[in-house]
Amino acid sequence: MRVKVPRSSHAGWKAPAHRRDPIDILEESNKDRLPELVPIRYGRMLRSPFTFLRGSAGLMAYDLSTTPNSGLRVQACGDCHLMNFGLFATPERNMIFDINDFDETLPAPWEWDIKRLAASFVVAARDERFTDEDAQAVAVECVRAYREKLREYSKMNPLEIWYDRLDADTLLEMAPDEKIRRFRERVIEKAEQRVGEQLAPKIAGSVGGRHRLLDQPPTLFHVQGDEYEQRVREGLKAYRLSLSDERRVLFDRYRLEDFAVKVVGIGSVGTRCFAALFFSAENHPLLLQFKEACPSVLEPYAGKSRYDNHAQRVVMGQRLTQSSSDIFLGWCGVPETGRDFFVRQLRDMKMSAPIEGGTLQQFHLYAELCGWTLARAHARSGDAATISGYLGKSDSFDQAISTFALDYADQTERDHAALVEAVNSGRVKAIIEENE
Numbered sequence: 001m002r003v004k005v006p007r008s009s010h011a012g013w014k015a016p017a018h019r020r021d022p023i024d025i026l027e028e029s030n031k032d033r034l035p036e037l038v039p040i041r042y043g044r045m046l047r048s049p050f051t052f053l054r055g056s057a058g059l060m061a062y063d064l065s066t067t068p069n070s071g072l073r074v075q076a077c078g079d080c081h082l083m084n085f086g087l088f089a090t091p092e093r094n095m096i097f098d099i100n101d102f103d104e105t106l107p108a109p110w111e112w113d114i115k116r117l118a119a120s121f122v123v124a125a126r127d128e129r130f131t132d133e134d135a136q137a138v139a140v141e142c143v144r145a146y147r148e149k150l151r152e153y154s155k156m157n158p159l160e161i162w163y164d165r166l167d168a169d170t171l172l173e174m175a176p177d178e179k180i181r182r183f184r185e186r187v188i189e190k191a192e193q194r195v196g197e198q199l200a201p202k203i204a205g206s207v208g209g210r211h212r213l214l215d216q217p218p219t220l221f222h223v224q225g226d227e228y229e230q231r232v233r234e235g236l237k238a239y240r241l242s243l244s245d246e247r248r249v250l251f252d253r254y255r256l257e258d259f260a261v262k263v264v265g266i267g268s269v270g271t272r273c274f275a276a277l278f279f280s281a282e283n284h285p286l287l288l289q290f291k292e293a294c295p296s297v298l299e300p301y302a303g304k305s306r307y308d309n310h311a312q313r314v315v316m317g318q319r320l321t322q323s324s325s326d327i328f329l330g331w332c333g334v335p336e337t338g339r340d341f342f343v344r345q346l347r348d349m350k351m352s353a354p355i356e357g358g359t360l361q362q363f364h365l366y367a368e369l370c371g372w373t374l375a376r377a378h379a380r381s382g383d384a385a386t387i388s389g390y391l392g393k394s395d396s397f398d399q400a401i402s403t404f405a406l407d408y409a410d411q412t413e414r415d416h417a418a419l420v421e422a423v424n425s426g427r428v429k430a431i432i433e434e435n436e
Contacts, residue, residue, distance in 0.1 A: 001070050001390050009068045010111065011400035013407035016066055022059055022415040023422045029058045032294065033270025040218060041269035042430035045419060049409070050127045052416040053120060054081055055266035057104055058297035059415065060116055063408075065301035069109035070390055074382030075320045077374070078104025078298050079267065080113040081120035085370050086352040087168075087191040090324040095168035095188055098322050098373055100350065103268065103293065105317030108302035110378050110387055117374060118142050118405040121367055123412050124355055130363070132406060138363045139402040140395070145371030147391045147398060153379035154388040161379050165323035166372065180365065191351035200285040204258070204277055211257040211285075213277050218431070219263040220275065231334050232259055232276075235290065238332035239343050242315070247327055254278035254286045262289070262346075272339060275346055287346035288328060292339055309333050311340035321377040 030038045045055040057079040077099055084101035118139040125135035153161050168188050175181035204213050215221050240248055262275040272292040279285055293310035307313040311331035319325055326344040333340045353366055391397050423430045
């Protein structure tokens with residue numbers, strides 16, 4: 001494999017002469033989005049090269065498809081950047097750190113995930129005004145952790161890999177000093193407070209004697225019409241059937257009170273997502289998020305999913321690679337529209353890393369956690385022994401990917417500048433939200 005695809009061949013990035021216009025690719029990705037929300041997507045991507053990277057998974061998938069790969073596949077995350085990792089609660093209410101976004105998951109070359117992850121660290125480090133030397137060192141740390149952890153997983157039996165997880169206690173034990181330990185304790189405590197019972201009063205209230213989600217346009221708003229409500233209720237029936245029997249019993253303890261369109265994330269803006277508000281007979285709230293699942297951005301380059309329902313693709317990919325998943329994770333299809341939706345709790349102790357204002361040490365430590373986590377995800381679905389054998393014990397691959405990450409950060413800045421120009425020239429429209 002090393003003869004066919006040398007590890008050094010992964011180094012660097014130079015855009016092909018025939019590379020498509022990045023704005024054309026972004027515009028193409030909007031073709032099935034709600035047109036009134038697309039300007040919000042562009043507004044969020046405009047903030048910085050890093051937010052641009054987060055919102056342009058399809059563009060990077062196009063670029064990654066032109067880079068060397070060893071031919072080995074895993075269940076790829078598909079949108080593997082540093083903000084798609086974070087803390088959340090297991091069904092047993094334990095805090096763990098893992099990948100937390102699988103909208104684009106699909107079997108694909110393992111290299112694509114680690115290249116996007118390393119590039120995201122360089123772009124984010126530049127946003128924080130670190131030098132290129134420091135940014136590249138963070139990328140090396142990320143890839144090193146991935147390579148070394150994958151070697152460890154290659155020596156474990158499948159059950160050991162399946163049971164392995166990065167929990168809160170381990171995160172605290174790994175802290176190199178008391179300052180970092182206290183920082184992690186604060187982040188974990190904050191995540192533990194992010195539960196539906198606390199979120200519900202902020203986005204819901206009593207209107208005319210009914211529990212209602214409160215309109216907060218343009219990011220949370222109701223769509224009127226009996227036809228729309230009928231589709232939601234039909235979708236709920238299909239979603240219920242995707243749950244295991246014991247979880248249907250739990251879900252049946254809640255009744256639907258209200259639902260509204262909710263604009264989420266950056267790359268997902270414009271896809272059809274909504275929040276659903278439920279209450280038990282004793283008036284305990286439950287907030288679920290129904291998020292539209294579209295074809296993975298990897299499909300044009302890695303092949304179609306084995307699942308006809310793209311929401312099922314997302315759920316199955318998540319269950320395969322994540323060490324523990326939301327108890328309400330499920331999917332449904334709406335035959336009248338041909339759209340697929342996956343479902344999870346809107347907030348359940350979920351929290352991404354607070355990277356803004358982070359120190360260089362914190363970036364290095366976080367890169368290690370992400371590299372470790374990605375290694376475990378790939379080991380669960382792929383051939384860890386062969387990939388690890390290809391990577392070897394030296395830092396050849398680490399250095400090659402860090403060079404790629406630095407060059408691709410330059411590309412991201414050029415593409416971000418192209419979006420700024422497209423907005424300024426009127427080619428595309430962007431809405432800058434007041435709270436941003």
